[in-house]
Amino acid sequence: MSLMSFGCCTRFKMTPEELEQRYKSQEIDKLIEKDKQVLKRQVKLLLLGAGESGKSTFLKQMRIIHGIKFEQDLIREYQQIIYQNVVRGMKVLVDARDKLAIPWGDTSNVAVGLELLHFNNNQIIDVNRFTQFVPMLKKLWSDNGIRRAYERRREFQLSDSVEFFLNNIERISRSDYMPTNKDILHCRKATKGITEFVIPINTVPFLFVDVGGQRSQRQKWFSCFDSVTSILFLVSSSEFDQVLLEDRKTNRLEESRDIFDTIINNRIFSSVSIILFMNKYDLLVRKVANPETDIRWYFPQFTGNSHSIKDVQSFILAIFTGVKRDPKKQLYHHFTTAVDTENIKVVFNSVKDTILNRNLETLMLQ
Ligand SMILES: Nc1nc2c(ncn2[C@@H]2O[C@H](COP(=O)(O)OP(=O)(O)O)[C@@H](O)[C@H]2O)c(=O)[nH]1
Ligand SMILES: [Mg+2]
Incomplete structure (x- = not known):
């Protein structure tokens, strides 16, 4: 204990406990003040x-x-969403081809299309599951009918990134695939609620609110x-x-x-x-x-x-x-x-x- 605080203690007759309490509350005040300063300087950007x-x-x-950097867990999460983006996207295309009455380019794709349509959107797609889809996705993406449906995408709802992933299917379907920053940027997941990031x-400190x-x-x-x-x-x-x-x-x-x-x-x-x-x-x-x-x-x-x-x-x-x-x-x-x-x-x-x-x-x- 310093002399200063000793003197102070005798003058006001504070017990060591009270002194400690006061010291603590001063420390808290300092922290609050610091927080206030940070908050004042903080830039809040609304997206x-x-x-x-x-x-x-x-x-x-x-x-x-x-x-x-994106954390490993987050990258893994993006990886699954990317698989989902591709499979769901192709399902939308198969369905749209049918509704727009565009003929198949290759009639052997009828069965492939049907099989894909049976996939339940809520199922999680891991690497193994995705590998099973890849030959179907490749075959469908090279079908004229699917391409024509793709050209008419303004008439239905298709996410903008589906084309990017389908064009990169070779790379994405490798067993050691890890999403790159570019893949993460194209990955689409609708935001629910509010996300803040400083x-x-x-x-x-820039606080971004998404x-x-x-x-x-x-x-x-x-x-x-x-x-x-x-x-x-x-x-x-x-x-x-x-x-x-x-x-x-x-x-x-x-x-x-x-x-x-x-x-x-x-x-x-x-x-x-x-x-x-x-x-x-x-x-x-x-x-x-x-x-x-x-x-x-x-x-x-x-x-x-x-x-x-x-x-x-x-x-x-x-x-x-x-x-x-x-x-x-x-x-x-x-x-x-x-x-x-x-x-x-x-x-x-x-x-x-x-x-x-x-x-x-x-x-x-x-
Ligand atoms: N080609 C292209 N795609 C974009 C661009 N900006 C966003 N996207 C894609 O559009 C989709 C929706 O973007 P997102 O950021 O999720 O939109 P939000 O709903 O406003 O958050 C994602 O798949 C993005 O990769 C852009 O400038 N060009
Ligand atoms: Mg969003």
């Missing part, structure tokens, strides 16, 4: 957007870019609207010709615009910077180049050249910027490909400065 716009993929990129960036995007999940959004620094709003910009999974009739781009409308014009976010990520740019480029489709069929008000990526980009962007009611409210935007690490690295670097500046401004005001 919002419709289902399948790329929110969770963006968060995976944040881990990859900032060197936070990453220290330039010594500032939410489920589908209609049933959106009531939960309000619970994380407190002390937000910035909102990263993701749009799947390639979805102009697709309808919602939830009701199979609403245009996906229009649904996304309506959600954005409620966020950007919300008074709770009047001092929150909003950054629009016009995502799935890679798929948009492919779709616009495809002579079989035309944005005017879905958006007759489009007046540009429907196969010019620049024209389509500015039209889609205007759909979103057009809903903003406050002319003074800043709105930043980027066209992004969330599965492309190099692209997200560049985009996040520029976004980060905006966010940190904004954070500094609010800190000064406090």
Whole structure:
């Protein structure tokens, strides 16, 4: 015990127990104060957007870019989801071929297709089970009828990553297969509820909040609207010709615009910077180049050249910027490909400065 505290003890006649108690509570106060400081400096980023716009993929990129490895258990979990993504995806294609009355390319695939349809989606697929599926998957993926159904995928609900996995089936089906970062980025699992992840960036803790995007999940959004620094709003910009999974009739781009409308014009976010990520740019480029489709069929008000990526980009962007009611409210935007690490690295670097500046401004005001 130091002399100082000894003197203090005699002056106030504190027992050693009381002294210890006081010491402890001072330590706790210090910890609380430290927590407060961290919380004050913390940057809270909300990832919002419709289902399948790329929110969770963006968060995976944040881990990859900032060197936070996926744990072994998590990689194993992703591996099983990847197997499921492929098998379920092919089932959807087999079913769609039938419903769209597209003839089989090879009639010997009738039985193969039927066998796959019998697979119960809730079953877990491990390496051994997946190995049994592989010859069927390969055979079906090379069938003309399945390919034609794939070309017409806008007419039914198929996850965007199915093609990537089917094209990599050789690699994925090896017995020693381990998902790469790229595989993990393509792996699709719908988010339920709210996931938070903290990453220290330039010594500032960045708290990323990822939410489920589908209609049933959106009531939960309000619970994380407190002390937000910035909102990263993701749009799947390639979805102009697709309808919602939830009701199979609403245009996906229009649904996304309506959600954005409620966020950007919300008074709770009047001092929150909003950054629009016009995502799935890679798929948009492919779709616009495809002579079989035309944005005017879905958006007759489009007046540009429907196969010019620049024209389509500015039209889609205007759909979103057009809903903003406050002319003074800043709105930043980027066209992004969330599965492309190099692209997200560049985009996040520029976004980060905006966010940190904004954070500094609010800190000064406090
Ligand atoms: N090709 C491509 N696929 C993407 C892109 N962004 C996300 N995806 C895929 O789209 C699917 C849905 O993404 P996810 O992040 O789960 O969307 P969330 O519902 O908003 O969290 C996943 O299979 C992703 O791999 C992109 O920019 N390009
Ligand atoms: Mg998600």
